[in-house]
Amino acid sequence: MAESPEQHDKGLEPPGYFDKHAAKIDAAARLVGIEQGWSAPIAFIHAAEGFGESVWVAGCPETVLSIWLSGARASCRWGPSAGKSTERFAYTLQPRGVPNHFEAKGAVTFAQIFLPDALIDSVADGLRPGSRISGSLRDDLIFEVDRELNARLASYLRAARSGADVSRVEMDARAILIAERLLAVHHDLGPAAAAPPRGLADWQLKRVREFLGETSHQRVTLAELADIARLSPFHFARAFRASTGLPPHRYQMRLRIERAKVLLQGSDKPISEIAVEVGYTNQSYFTQLFQAEVGTTPARYRRERRK
Numbered sequence: 001m002a003e004s005p006e007q008h009d010k011g012l013e014p015p016g017y018f019d020k021h022a023a024k025i026d027a028a029a030r031l032v033g034i035e036q037g038w039s040a041p042i043a044f045i046h047a048a049e050g051f052g053e054s055v056w057v058a059g060c061p062e063t064v065l066s067i068w069l070s071g072a073r074a075s076c077r078w079g080p081s082a083g084k085s086t087e088r089f090a091y092t093l094q095p096r097g098v099p100n101h102f103e104a105k106g107a108v109t110f111a112q113i114f115l116p117d118a119l120i121d122s123v124a125d126g127l128r129p130g131s132r133i134s135g136s137l138r139d140d141l142i143f144e145v146d147r148e149l150n151a152r153l154a155s156y157l158r159a160a161r162s163g164a165d166v167s168r169v170e171m172d173a174r175a176i177l178i179a180e181r182l183l184a185v186h187h188d189l190g191p192a193a194a195a196p197p198r199g200l201a202d203w204q205l206k207r208v209r210e211f212l213g214e215t216s217h218q219r220v221t222l223a224e225l226a227d228i229a230r231l232s233p234f235h236f237a238r239a240f241r242a243s244t245g246l247p248p249h250r251y252q253m254r255l256r257i258e259r260a261k262v263l264l265q266g267s268d269k270p271i272s273e274i275a276v277e278v279g280y281t282n283q284s285y286f287t288q289l290f291q292a293e294v295g296t297t298p299a300r301y302r303r304e305r306r307k
Contacts, residue, residue, distance in 0.1 A: 018031050018043050018062075018112070018114070021055055021057060021100075022043055022045055022112075024051075024054065024055045025045055025047045025051050025055055026045045026046050026047055026048070028046070029043055029044065029045045029046075030043070030044060031043050032044065032160050032161075033160065033171065036168055036171070036219075037168055037221070038168060038171045038172065038175070039116065039118075039119050039171075039172045039175050040113050040114060040115055040116070040119060040156075040171070040172075040175035040178070040179075041113075041114050042111055042112065042113050042114070042156075042157065042160050043111065043112040043114075044109075044111050044161075045109070045110055045111070045112065046107070046108075046109045047071075047104060047107065047108050047109075047110075048107050049106075049107065050072055050103075050104040050105050050106050050107065050108060051102070051103065051104055051108075052103050052104075052105075053103075055100075055102070056099065056100060056101050056102075057099060057100040058099055059097045059098065059099060060094045060095075060096060060097065060098055060099070060100045061096065061097075062094075062096055062114050062115075063093075063094065063095055063096045063114070063115045063116070063117070063120065063134065063137065064093075064094040064112050064113065064114055064115070065091050065092070065093055065094075065112070065113040065115060065153070065178070065182075066091065066092045066094060066102070066110055066111070066112050067089055067090070067091045067110060067111045067112070067113070067153055067157070068085035068088065068089070068090050068091075068092075068108070068110050068143065069088060069089070069109045069110050069111060069157075070088065070108070070109045071104070071106060071107045071108035071109050072104045072105055072106030072107060072108045073085050073104070074102055074103065074104040074108055074110065074143075075102070075103050075104075076092050076101060076102050076103075076142050076143065077101050077142075078098050078099045078100075078101055078139060079099075079139070081139060081140040081142055082142065083142030083143040084143060085143045086143060086145060087145060089150040089151075089153050089154050090143040090144060090145050090150070091141070091143070091144055091146075091149065091150070091153060092141065092142045092143055092144070093137060093138065093139070093141040093142075093144075093182070093186075095137035095138070095139050096117070096134070096135075096137075098139050111157055113153070113156065113175075113178070115175075115178075115179060117134035117135075119175060119176070119179055120133060120134040120137070120179055120183070121133065121134050122232060122233065122234055123176055123179040123180050123183055123234050124183055124187075124189055125232070125234075126180075126232055126234030126235055127180065127183055127184055127189040127190055127234075128189050131189060133183065133187060133189070137187065138186060138187060141186060144186075146181070146185065146186070148181055148185075149178065149181040149182060149185070152174070152177050152178050152181055153178060155174060156171070156174045156175070156178060159171060159174060162285060165279075165280045165281055165282045165285045165286070167219070167220075167249050167252060167253070168219055168220070168221050168222070169220060169221065169222050169225065169248050169249040169252055170247075170249030172221060172222040172223070172233065173222055173237050173247055173248060173249055176222075176233060176234055176237055180234070197235075197238035197239055197241070197242045198239060198242060199239055199242040199243035200229055200236075200239045200240060200242075200243045204228070204229040204230070204231075204239075205240075205243050205244075207228050207229070208225055208228050208229055208240065211224075211225070211228055212225070212248075212251065212252055212255060213255060216252055216255035216256050216259060216278070216279065217256065217259070217277065217278050217279040218279065219279075220252070222236070222237060222248065225240070225248055236248075253289060253293070254293065256278040256279050256280070257278075257289065257290055257293045257294065259277075259278045260274055260275070260278045260286075260290060260298065261294070261301065263277065263278070264298055264301055264302040264305070265302065265305050265306075271283060271286075271287075271298045271299060271302075274298070275287075286298070
């Protein structure tokens with residue numbers, strides 16, 4: 001069931017909004033997450049000279065969360081709604097089909113997270129069964145500051161910038177957390193935490209743990225894990241954490257680190273080779289995770305256990 005690094009969701013293509021307009025703002029703009037199959041890919045954009053009416057769009061073809069990061073203050077308006085960026089990670093929700101009237105009079109850096117209808121509606125259904133809200137999102141959330149959502153956006157962007165080794169399980173789970181807060185607080189579908197989430201049944205937890213143990217070095221998706229438990233990704237992520245105390249990606253990471261510890265103690269393989277064997281192509285990223293989890297570097301861990 002695990003996908004290879006080369007596989008990603010069938011039909012997942014770079015969002016049309018990015019294709020048509022990002023290059024007008026920043027020729028070096030890149031879309032992160034398409035090849036990895038993330039459910040909510042991200043465009044990081046730097047407008048060295050700002051931008052104005054030349055990049056306006058009559059009707060945005062994608063639902064986008066635009067996040068102001070640094071530089072000149074940006075302004076946005078559509079219909080009777082308007083606003084100006086106030087602080088880092090302030091966000092603007094652009095529902096699919098609304099006009100895009102952003103302006104910045106100087107160099108500015110921002111990110112855009114693309115939220116597909118399938119993600120929005122699956123989270124809405126998880127918060128309130130039967131809900132489909134992708135076609136009726138609010139169009140007045142302009143440079144909002146919601147501390148919890150701002151923090152979730154910041155974490156998502158930091159994870160995206162950590163490199164190709166960030167797990168798809170992690171990014172999909174973080175995308176769900178973003179959509180959950182957005183819909184629960186700002187679209188009256190919550191609060192999601194009104195009742196503590198139930199944990200997984202014993203058979204569900206056993207099967208998921210076995211699968212993760214067998215595939216800890218591979219790319220797996222949140223949807224795959226949810227299928228094993230016969231739950232939606234939204235409900236699975238909450239139930240898994242309630243059962244284990246960890247989100248799925250943290251559990252997967254710990255399995256990888258435990259396997260790395262065994263290899264460091266019992267083999268002479270180079271650390272770079274061990275990193276690849278447990279699922280990380282970037283040795284520095286592997287070292288960073290190992291040190292955060294174990295409290296020491298892989299090299300020092302090996303030396304101390306061979307004295």
